Amino acid sequence: MTTAPKSGRKMIRVVIAEDQVLILGALAALLEIEGDIAVVARARDGQEALAAVLAHKPDVFITDIEMPHLSGLDVAAELKRQRTGTRVIIVTTFARAGYLRRALDAGASGYLLKDSPAEKLADAVRRVHQGLRVIDPELATEAWSEPDPLTDRERQVLRLAGEGTASGEIAEQLRLSEGTVRNYLSEAISKLGANNRVDAARIARAKGWL
Amino acid sequence: MTTAPKSGRKMIRVVIAEDQVLILGALAALLEIEGDIAVVARARDGQEALAAVLAHKPDVFITDIEMPHLSGLDVAAELKRQRTGTRVIIVTTFARAGYLRRALDAGASGYLLKDSPAEKLADAVRRVHQGLRVIDPELATEAWSEPDPLTDRERQVLRLAGEGTASGEIAEQLRLSEGTVRNYLSEAISKLGANNRVDAARIARAKGWL
DNA sequence: CGCGACGCATGACATTTGTCAGGCGCATCC
């Protein structure tokens, strides 16, 4: 289907992380049919992924963002901190500027959307392995648009509020007073130009800030 | 990797529909490595899928639920109506009783979660092709449990409320009085055992009722 | 026919939410 040198040596060694096992297997199959790429390990969540990468020291690490325990972004950041030299490609459903920004901050070399063509994945692996950067064109443009205006607290509070947690509950969980919680929400609502807490949470989620 | 008869004849002919192209390609790759399955067409949305199935008359049609234009459930229902004889397998992220129920009503023969093991997919194709039914075990039990307790109006109101639309807005959009909207929400909240409208919407979504 | 669901509506009330104006302590940065 694509360029595929047959030599047994010089294979690009890859670790994949993805929480939906069926998709994980499918992605692995997609890469395995390329003659120059070898999937050396698979992981179902962030912790497994981190362990697998540290153990196998692959050339390239492909990961989803939303996973149990540790997000793909967290794993990428940790790998950057540890200077493992493994290049990271984020593969996700979400075309959100905030996610891309965080991905790049976390030292990722690639950012691919799950609705880009299938051949792109193997291509991306090869390019990233050569030291190039691969950003999905759909994101590349709007990437550095609005930065996240929310503070950490506002984010925490908004996340809970968006699930229907009442102010009192939120206050308890975060060890804040209820008034403070309402203040943060009010701030977030005004920053995002929303009509109420739920609207604000929806907007923040859409931008990838949540 | 699995049983794979090499004969050129008697291949199981499959059409796959999935809106995330990368996943579509990956799933196809996963099936192609099985010697007895041939992917004869791929579709990116419900309309393409319907056309492809009618054109190719495959043995098995594998589809996601959430797709543009027509959902996988809609396509399944239409195929049932037209008595094409093609068996349908739903592959989705969501372990929601409501979805499974609707899938079975729509005549689907299989319901698989994206986080079941990868080998299950080819297995499911073979079983369904033989006329068997394949339901993901995680769903099979709770499947025929609670039926949706919400009335149509409650559903409509709850959907909007869950996006942060204020009562007054909802009233306008649905041509109801604001008091009535609050009544429906109150009803829904109590039926679902929720704490407030947002919580109710969250619960309803999780059950696949929304 | 009459009964019971359902859709829609009031009005009144308690509670939660959203907004504003402050105030306190603690960093950080000229």
Place this chain on the structure above:
DNA sequence: GGATGCGCCTGACAAATGTCATGCGTCGCG
């Protein structure tokens, strides 16, 4: 060392939300 920003808090008020009781038509069903 003072300005500035941030996190956290208070209190008070207006607006939105949630709850109840109650009422009225209109169906469909036994």
